[in-house]
Amino acid sequence: MAREVAVPAEWELRAERRRYGPLRVLLALRHHPLGVFGLVVIFVLVVTAIGAPLIAPYDPETAPSQTKVLQPPTLDHVFGTDRLGRDVFSRVVFGARLTLEVGLVSVLFGVFGATALGLASGYLGGRVDSIIQRTVDVALAFPALILLLAIMSVLGNPDSGPRQFVIDHTPLSESKNINIGILTVAIGIGMMAGVTRIVRGAVLSEKQNVYVEAARALGATDLRIMAGHVLPNIMALIIVLVSILLPVAILAEASLSFLGLGVPPPAPSWGADLSAARSWLEEAPWWTIFPGTAISLTVLGFNLLGDALRDILDPRLRGRGLS
Amino acid sequence: MGNYILRRLLLLVPILFGISVATFVLFRAIPGDVAVIICGQTGSPECLERVRDQLGLNRPLLVQYTDWVGGIFRGDFGASMLSHVSLASELRHRFPVTLELLIMTNIIALALAIPAGVISAMRPNTPLDLVVRFLSVLGLSIPNFFLGTLLILLPLIWFDWTPPLGGYKPFFEDPWTNLQQFIFPSLALGTAIAAGLMRLTRSSLLEVMRNDYIRTAWSKGLRERTVVTRHALKNAMIPVVTVLGLYIGGLMGGTVILEMIFGLPGLGRLALESILLRDYPIVQGLVLISATVFVLVNLAVDVVYAWFDPRIRYA
């Protein structure tokens, strides 16, 4: 999980300072058939997520009282029905939306937060750097799942003070489902420490470049240099990190569901459905197979695309144990 | 080098201090305490009050914290508020379980990753390479609780047999049962780690193969197998081994779920249960110990890395 992005500070990870437009990346993918496969899977996923209400034949969260539970696949219910008689196909389709939402938002939240911290830490140095780095040390030394569990237990329980604070002071209060929002934030926080460290390393090596000196000589402010010069140059690294962390976030959601701290019912979460369905594997294998395949394919797709992107954008990241 | 190690060890002090404060605050911020667990579904206010008084949970947080830390300095990591068993004695039972799980996991991961990595590095970008890489990523893509369940239920459905579940037997007492108990959860964990290691082996091998001394070996007319196994692999293994060390450092993180499914009495389960039961002394102690192990393993990895690769110098 988040642990896997932990690398020692000593491994300086530096982004290549070549710029790539999206088109060139796509063209470069030609030489990476597995990446193309990943891209196709993700494309299908995104289309499914966007078109979910059009694709899904039934409401994913409810079932008429007469529907039979754990019904094998039929023409009416192509993936069968689940424990409460809901259409598994519709849940898988809407699950794509939820999975992408949780995965993307948590990773963006985590990576943006970490980028800000990493930039400040690496560029400003001094006291800011040591405060941030010591905090990162502490966070990294926490066992990853335990940290996630603890964050979820604090934030995930209604009536907890910190949860109210987060809800009051973030755009979360706007979100349709606070519980999913909280889960997303928790996963994002969980991966922040490792990413901060990597970004800091990249910033440190960027800082030594002439253009930074030049900008400073021209009187640019720190903020301007960071946002206008350093950030664009580590963008490739950040994009690669997002693609690497997405599958990690999706699996984290599934693991939390297994431990009972995932997305609460009746929301159609693949992870929650899979962990509920596994107790019915013998009686209703279809209920397990479809959400299970959906998770695995999605994670596979992101991993393969991530690998390819890494090769294209940032050859130096290759083989640094960032899985 | 000596100086570097000393400096890193000194760094352990603020980290451990930070961890101790962080765990203390974090776990107490979770709603509910051990008193509600003890008093249960129909607990009365008196019961809660009584239990909190007896366990000292009513004292100011700072007093409780200094009490706990003071105990650690005296070598007393505290005891469970529920079972009254000391953390030290729990560790004696459980550490070997988690350690063995980690060792087996790593063995399996290496056994899968290295041949796969070598094969795909020898024939880069061929269909064989693609298939191997695809399979290795697939292993990473199945949630491990699901893979664990499949490893139990599929043999049951097909052969009316499952690996021995629960009832842990130490290796030296019953090696055969012990191996069966660990091989399946290790397989579920190992496949995920193998994907990363395989990728690392592949890229590291590809890089090494470009070196002059390999070219020399080729020009001497050595066979491909000899070149790879005798010369290239040895050097390519350096980053693989160091990354492996990091996984061991992660200790409790990944094993919780498989310990639960396979009924292994390891540290992960203890940590999870103690969080759910709000058994503060156990959770706090476990996190502190695991953090220490993590930091030390990280240090060891860095040192070993420098040892193997003379290009790296720590000032």
Next chain:
Amino acid sequence: MEPANYWQRLARRRMSRRRLLQAGAAAALGGVALAVVGCEGGKEGGGPAPSPTLAAGEPKYGGVLRFGYGTDPVGLDPHQDIAALSVMAKMYSYLYHVGAGSQAVMNLADSMEHPDDNTYLFRLKQNARFQPKPPVDGREITAEDVRYSFQRRSSALVSIDLRFPQIIDKLEAVDNYTFRLTTKRPFAPTFYEMANNTWAIVPKEAVEQFGDLKQNPISGGPYMLKRFVRAERVEMEKNPNFYFPGRPYLDGLEYIVIPDDSALLAAFQSKQHDINGATLNALRVRELRKNEEITIIERPDLYYPVLWVKTGKAPFNDIRVRQAIDLAIDRQEIIDKIFFGEAKINGPIAWGHDFWALSQEELQAAYTYDPEGARRLLAEANYPDGFTVTLKTANNPGNWRDIVTLVAEQLGRVGIKVDLQLMDLGAWLGSVLLVGAFDMTFFIQLPYEEPDRPLAFYHSLGISGNGNLTDYGNKELDALIDAQQRSFDDNERQKLILEAQRLILREHGPQFTLASGYNYTAHWNYVQGWWPDAPETHANDYNWEFWLDKA
């Protein structure tokens, strides 16, 4: 009153049990949260109560029986830990059990008397000995040990559930073999309360030497502890001193702890366990029944799911809103979907109590499913578009989660939009249930075998005597509940209890009862004389009668 008859009438049906939580991490908590121990309800007239699988043929000696076990016991002190009462029941001595037949079964007691409403007199077996372990080394068990144990159970600092102890006036050892318990007021549930597994008899020396018995259980039961490793196993060996001659048959017992329910069942199916520890449901039982080597025992499940609303404030202070909930809940759908058709409707007292429960016909008439009517009532109560309510509950898996999801869906159909908030058991207990901080909550009630405790949830004093957590109060109902506690005549008591329930039905809340299914246990046929435990509450008389018919 004649004690023997009283016993016969009281001791009808045995406890049924199922683990509170079904799987996963939370299972570890299950037992710990079982702070209340229920008691057995009488069963007059009898339904299809299955008879014990009595031993076939001549019992064989020897062998070790392996149990699958899903709860992770943290300690084995019966006065403090209740996570594993069924495990402890194999090791500890009790005065008596409420037996499977229609008899009270004597254990350490030889006979008992109930000379007046408040006095209970027990004569103990002579020459009954503790287990041959230090510090007692098999010394004789006396009335003083019983007094000490009951005292400890009633007053220990971290002792569980003081509902019954508060009624106790005096505990006395009259002589070496006579023990007397006096209550403060006539209290009909006494016999059952005292028969539950927490009232174990323990030696004072052991408590003084070890501080508690969590790691060092010692008593006089059929088996004694050999090895206890948390999260791993509890091993027991035969107690050579056991005061029933020739018992137990087995050399030992082994409980193997696996927290995951799927794994637990797989281990049973692959014969790693002799007795299944996984939670079974009707669908799975249909499959298991196809295997002729497996015996399934089916008993009414006394765990019962309930929905609570806070009646002290809007919207649930309006009886029309509460009635709308009753009309919106489709109990038949719950039975069909959750229990695969094999369940019955629960009134305020679960159907498994039979003698004390309202008949199914009466309940069906009272609980009609009428979504139109529900909407109409909501409109009358000034909620024409319904309203949104937050339902907080524990994140336990299995039936707990499935039922609450289904009920939320049903309420949504009439416009009561339920926002489900799940939290872990500790947080839910600590910041929702025990402090009454909820608008709506859901949980699965413990298997109370006595009707008194289920009724207490409707009493204005609540179950702990500190007030009802839902703010509900009704003088008329309080009077009925108090009256049944004093009534030692079963028929009279039954009348009071049924009347109380009918009153509750008209009040619609604060606790909405739904439906319960059956409790299924499975064991391989070679286990003979086995009858499943009544673990969380009553030890059973068969816990030393079983043996293994294996080569």
